[in-house]
Amino acid sequence: MTPDPNQTSPEVNEPTHESRPAWFRLWEDLVRSGLREPILRSASHFLVLGLVILMSWVARPSLWSWLPARINLSSAPTPTLSAPLAAGPAVLPAFDSGLGGATIDREILLHTDVPARPRVEVTQYTVQQGDSLFAIAARFNLKPETILWGNYSILKDDPHTLRPDQVLNILPVDGTYYQWQEGDGLNGVAKFFSVTPDVIVNWPGNALEPDVDPAAPGLAPGSWIVIPEGRRDFVQWRVPILRRTDKDKWQYGGDGACQGPYLSDVKGENWWVWPADSHAVTGNQYSSFHPAIDLHGRTGNNIYAAASGVVVFAGWSNWGYGNLIVVDHGNGWQTVYAHLSGLAVGCGFNVYQGNVIGYIGSTGNSTGPHLHFEMQSVDYGKVNPLDFLP
Numbered sequence: 001m002t003p004d005p006n007q008t009s010p011e012v013n014e015p016t017h018e019s020r021p022a023w024f025r026l027w028e029d030l031v032r033s034g035l036r037e038p039i040l041r042s043a044s045h046f047l048v049l050g051l052v053i054l055m056s057w058v059a060r061p062s063l064w065s066w067l068p069a070r071i072n073l074s075s076a077p078t079p080t081l082s083a084p085l086a087a088g089p090a091v092l093p094a095f096d097s098g099l100g101g102a103t104i105d106r107e108i109l110l111h112t113d114v115p116a117r118p119r120v121e122v123t124q125y126t127v128q129q130g131d132s133l134f135a136i137a138a139r140f141n142l143k144p145e146t147i148l149w150g151n152y153s154i155l156k157d158d159p160h161t162l163r164p165d166q167v168l169n170i171l172p173v174d175g176t177y178y179q180w181q182e183g184d185g186l187n188g189v190a191k192f193f194s195v196t197p198d199v200i201v202n203w204p205g206n207a208l209e210p211d212v213d214p215a216a217p218g219l220a221p222g223s224w225i226v227i228p229e230g231r232r233d234f235v236q237w238r239v240p241i242l243r244r245t246d247k248d249k250w251q252y253g254g255d256g257a258c259q260g261p262y263l264s265d266v267k268g269e270n271w272w273v274w275p276a277d278s279h280a281v282t283g284n285q286y287s288s289f290h291p292a293i294d295l296h297g298r299t300g301n302n303i304y305a306a307a308s309g310v311v312v313f314a315g316w317s318n319w320g321y322g323n324l325i326v327v328d329h330g331n332g333w334q335t336v337y338a339h340l341s342g343l344a345v346g347c348g349f350n351v352y353q354g355n356v357i358g359y360i361g362s363t364g365n366s367t368g369p370h371l372h373f374e375m376q377s378v379d380y381g382k383v384n385p386l387d388f389l390p
Contacts, residue, residue: 119172120205127166132283133159150177157234160365176230182221186214193230242312256315258347268307268329291382292374297360305351322364336374339366
């Protein structure tokens with residue numbers, strides 16, 4: 001049957017808002033309110049968070065216990081070589097970069113970092129104002145003795161002879177510096193400096209062949225060699241033990257030498273006090289070549305008797321001490337106070353512990369104001385004052 005175009009189609013009934021499910025009506029209301037985008041973003045975040053929680057739960061160790069406790073690998077087939085290995089080095093196939101002969105050049109760097117190499121040559125250093133032997137040694141990572149042994153002609157084994165503008169030899173290693181003499185041999189020189197000949201031969205800076213003849217190593221007289229770890233005794237003039245009962249006390253020591261004897265009953269205590277207001281050791285510390293401590297101070301600061309006793313030297317010393325005071329404590333001990341700017345006592349004076357006996361200065365072999373303080377015993381020799389001061 002042919003439909004009549006004029007006939008109206010039956011009306012399709014659209015579901016009304018009220019007939020739709022409640023959740024759908026709620027969603028339409030939220031969309032119309034403009035909350036669609038924020039809700040979708042929040043939902044995606046909660047979804048990701050849920051997935052993370054689910055994966056963490058799945059990864060719990062207890063879940064892995066469901067797997068077999070052991071996998072038997074003995075059933076796996078043993079691999080075998082399809083062909084024996086060829087003897088000799090393996091031959092790699094030719095490499096084809098696929099660039100058709102094209103290459104990539106390295107960039108040229110004008111700066112190259114070269115690793116530091118140990119120094120083998122002797123260098124020079126010019127002494128600056130305020131330098132000390134210990135400070136110079138520390139700067140070049142050397143022992144103070146090495147600075148003295150490398151510069152005997154300048155320092156004469158005395159750190160107090162250091163002066164600004166002196167040019168010092170700085171050895172590359174701890175040891176001694178020796179000027180070769182006519183008739184010298186490696187065996188004799190090595191023995192004098194308490195090393196073996198091979199120590200001298202093996203030092204690169206000496207430029208000696210390994211098979212050199214020890215009796216005739218070919219070193220020209222006047223040439224210098226480094227002796228690593230070499231050592232020798234120090235050549236020094238030191239204040240001897242001066243007793244109050246002696247008539248002549250170190251007459252060659254200088255104008256400050258005292259005549260005696262001095263019959264006094266004043267004796268030292270069984271303890272000591274600091275000889276200066278400052279207890280800071282500055283410059284030179286106690287060592288085998290400097291058997292004293294140098295105490296910081298300013299010119300004119302007081303110097304005190306470290307213990308009671310009798311003055312047995314008071315005045316100028318010929319041996320680098322400048323103005324010097326020596327006190328005999330009558331119990332086998334004596335103390336030495338050097339480089340003074342002035343004296344408050346004289347020969348034969350009785351002094352008591354804590355008395356002012358002089359004033360800090362920089363006379364004699366000194367590069368600046370300080371107190372050079374020594375302690376010496378007839379039983380123990382020269383000792384480190386820091387072991388006895390409070």
